[in-house]
Amino acid sequence: MGKTGFLERLQNGGSIVVAEGYIFELERRGYLQAGSFVPEVVLEHPHLVRQLYEEFVHAGSDVVLALTYYAHREKLRVVGRENDLDAMNRAALKMAREVADENDCLMAGNICNSAVFIHSDENTFLPTENIFKEQIEIAVELEADFIVGETFSCFAEAALALKCIQKYGQGLPSVITLSASAGDVLLDGYDTVDACKKLEEAGATVVGLNCGRGPRTMLPLLEKIKQVCSIPIAALPVVYTTSSEEPHFFSLTIPDTKERAFPLDLCSRMCSRKEIEEFGTKANELGIQYVGLCCGNSSNMLRIVAEKYGRTPPASKYSPDMEKHYIYGDKTKFRKEFTEDLMAVKGGKF
Structure with a gap:
């Protein structure tokens, strides 16, 4: 795809394949702590982060999403590493920029749910804005092509993230994705479909869903969003088999038990390759232009999505x-x- 920019790739129904899920994949490999889920690995084992960037590009990702998810001030405070905020973000972004340039890919900065924002408490708004501001400004300095704001369970926090990208992002495009609950209503009472439309009206470049729901329970909601939004739609489900009875990966239970699978036993509910193949096919047919996989993602699963979107990445040499x-x-x-x-x-x- 060469050095074609973000907006150009989406023109005339074009698509962008995006690998997410770094946090869970690095935890699975034994280099990131479940619980805090802070990407300390960026500073402790940077070569592994670079390797995973390269691995996802090899599998078909058009974007190197910098591993700055949960590398914000509030999450770093939990593990006593607030002083590492600048170094961690810069290291993740610098490596992402290098890998993207080496592979003619885009590089994206990343902000996410703040773990501070409370929609009914205005005193949390400014601290949340400061969290977003710090990370956005570093992403701009390290030459991100666009900014992803993701995994928002409140419309108000997603709207604030968009406002911050517009305010501090120096004109960079924005991808804003919501994490829909078991119902279709966000924590602050907004219908998820209406929230996506409002984000479009507020100037988001791409809107949609990430995390939370697996393919089976995300696709019906995406169909509704596609009906009301005219801008490109994003779809990045978790790679776990959710259902109408257990629509969100928080609600999944371990088979033959009533024990909650999240987060340590989600492996018991992994999607099959067939499910991911069906997701890729249906998302493409639906006209989803910004597509990928979130928590639970692995290179072989992402390759399936990329191939369903007409890609033949280097990893296709090893397709089954x-x-x-x-x-x-x-x-x-x-x-x-x-x-x-x-x-x-x-x-x-x-």
């Missing part, structure tokens, strides 16, 4: 081909003695 498997493939391609022996062991059936 079960015709090459001695059990599932054409038996004439394998040694006759081996397949006959295997047939006998399996009772003549594979």
Whole structure:
């Protein structure tokens, strides 16, 4: 896609594939703490962050999203690392810019839910604005192509994030995504669909949903948003099998138990590749232009989405081909003695 800019890539129905989910993936690999979910790994093991940036690009991401999610002042305070805010954000953004430039990708700055904002308490508004301001200004300085504001459960916080991007982002495009609850109503009482429309009217470049819901429970809501919004829509579900009974990954339970799966046992509810394939197909048919995967994402899953959007990333070289498997493939391609022996062991059936 060369050095084509963010807005240009979305023109005439164009699409952008975006990898998210760094926090959960690095926790799974043993380099980030569940609970705080602060990306200390950026400073402690920067080579692993760069590697994951490169891995997601290899799998088909058009964007290197800087790992500054939860690298804001309030979350850093929880782990006693407020003094590392500047260094952590700069390191994440610098690496993202380098990897993006090396691969002709876009680089995005990232702000998120503040863990401070309370919609009924105006005293929390200014501290939240300051949190956004710090990260946006560093992203601008490190030459982000656009700013993502994500995982907002309140319309008012999402609107404030957009206002801050417009105020401090020096004209950079904005992607604002909401995290819809088990119902379609946000914590401050706004209908999620109406909230997306209001964000469009307030000047967001892209609006939509991320996190919280898996493909099955996000797609119906996206259809409603698509009906009322005229700007590009974003869809980045978690990679967990939600349902009408358990529509949000907070509500998922471990199979055969009533125990909550979030956050340590979400692995018991991972989406199948088939589910991700169906999501990619349906999102493309729906006209979702900004698409990806959030928590639970992995490179092989993102590759599926990229391929459903017509991409052939380098990782496609390793897409499954079960015709090459001695059990599932054409038996004439394998040694006759081996397949006959295997047939006998399996009772003549594979």
